Amino acid sequence: xxxxxxxxxxxxxxxxxxxxxxxxxxxxxxxxxxxxxxxxxxxxxxxxxxxxxxxxxxxxxxxxxxxxxxxxxxxxxxxxxxxxxxxxxxxxxxxxxxxxxxxxxxxxxxxxxxxxxxxxxxxxxxxxxxxxxxxxxxxxxx
Amino acid sequence: xxxxxxxxxxxxxxxxxxxxxxxxxxxxxxxxxxxxxxxxxxxxxxxxxxxxxxxxxxxxxxxxxxxxxxxxxxxxxxxxxxxxxxxxxxxxxxxxxxxxxxxxxxxxxxxxxxxxxxxxxxxxxxxxxxxxxxxxxxxxxx
Numbered sequence: 667x668x669x670x671x672x673x674x675x676x677x678x679x680x681x682x683x684x685x686x687x688x689x690x691x692x693x694x695x696x697x698x699x700x701x702x703x704x705x706x707x708x709x710x711x712x713x714x715x716x717x718x719x720x721x722x723x724x725x726x727x728x729x730x731x732x733x734x735x736x737x738x739x740x741x742x743x744x745x746x747x748x749x750x751x752x753x754x755x756x757x758x759x760x761x762x763x764x765x766x767x768x769x770x771x772x773x774x775x776x777x778x779x780x781x782x783x784x785x786x787x788x789x790x791x792x793x794x795x796x797x798x799x800x801x802x803x804x805x806x807x808x
Numbered sequence: 809x810x811x812x813x814x815x816x817x818x819x820x821x822x823x824x825x826x827x828x829x830x831x832x833x834x835x836x837x838x839x840x841x842x843x844x845x846x847x848x849x850x851x852x853x854x855x856x857x858x859x860x861x862x863x864x865x866x867x868x869x870x871x872x873x874x875x876x877x878x879x880x881x882x883x884x885x886x887x888x889x890x891x892x893x894x895x896x897x898x899x900x901x902x903x904x905x906x907x908x909x910x911x912x913x914x915x916x917x918x919x920x921x922x923x924x925x926x927x928x929x930x931x932x933x934x935x936x937x938x939x940x941x942x943x944x945x946x947x948x949x950x
Contacts, residue, residue, distance in 0.1 A: 697942065710852045710917075712863055719861030721854055724917035739947025763947040770936040771929050775852075775866035777937040781949055787913050794912040795919040800839065805881025805905040807923055 692733035701729070702773040708744060709774055711735075713786065716765040716779040722786035723794040725754075727776065732767075739764050741778055760784040834875035843871070844915040850886060851916055853877075855928065858907040858921040864928035865936040867896075869918065874909075881906050883920055902926040 691698055703709055708726040715722055725743035727735065731751060734742040741762035745752045755761030762780040769776055787794040833840055845851055850868040857864055867885035869877065873893060876884040883904035887894045897903030904922040911918055929936040 712854050736944040739945050767944045768937040768941045771931050777863055789913050795910040799910045802878040802909045803881050
């Protein structure tokens with residue numbers, strides 16, 4: 667559990683003074699209950715360009731990162747390597763403006779549709795998958 | 809490490825009798841070295857419809873599942889909940905025919921482009937994200 671960041675308490679979603687208030691995280695209760703986090707408290711977030719449907723990158727979010735992404739219009743990840751929150755574009759200028767967020771059927775993945783400014787990848791390519799194809803055997807419906 | 813399946817030895821990539829043969833996994837050495845697996849030995853695999861760019865689902869692969877996906881033309885995942893390999897479509901008929909596989913810049917995610925037969929989601933929807941949008945604050949470039 668060493669990768670799990672300390673929960674950040676925010677106001678707003680819990681009723682002050684209610685029994686649940688002390689334990690309430692930043693997310694609505696129903697969403698928090700549906701999320702299936704890994705052992706580090708994270709879910710995978712697929713980031714997709716909203717108009718072209720390009721898959722830009724995959725990042726990781728804990729409850730607080732998802733809360734910030736849902737409420738601020740800017741995508742925020744939790745960096746597993748740096749163990750800190752990371753608002754995309756703060757250093758690079760390559761901001762991701764949030765268009766929609768969906769959770770998958772079993773709660774362990776998010777699809778975040780954005781308008782990506784510039785390159786999504788820190789290497790300078792548009793997506794983190796560009797030019798990184800593996801040699802595979804392909805197939806088609808018969 | 810309890811979720812990590814036992815490595816499956818396959819022939820072909822290792823030279824018989826060479827010092828490395830006994831330890832060689834199913835993947836080419838360069839790829840195996842680049843993959844950044846989680847504590848359960850898995851990487852996230854984003855599955856995308858190759859012609860429409862729809863994000864269909866997210867699954868998990870260990871080295872053997874990736875090897876099977878790269879060499880058989882059919883997508884195979886490793887199921888975290890059932891702790892077994894799972895070739896998409898074997899029970900549902902909703903086969904995923906492999907068109908391409910790419911690894912991302914830091915090796916912890918795969919983009920698998922497929923031709924999806926029928927519904928990708930076990931609930932019957934085309935994708936695992938359909939109809940599961942969260943309430944968010946959206947934003948646009950200024």
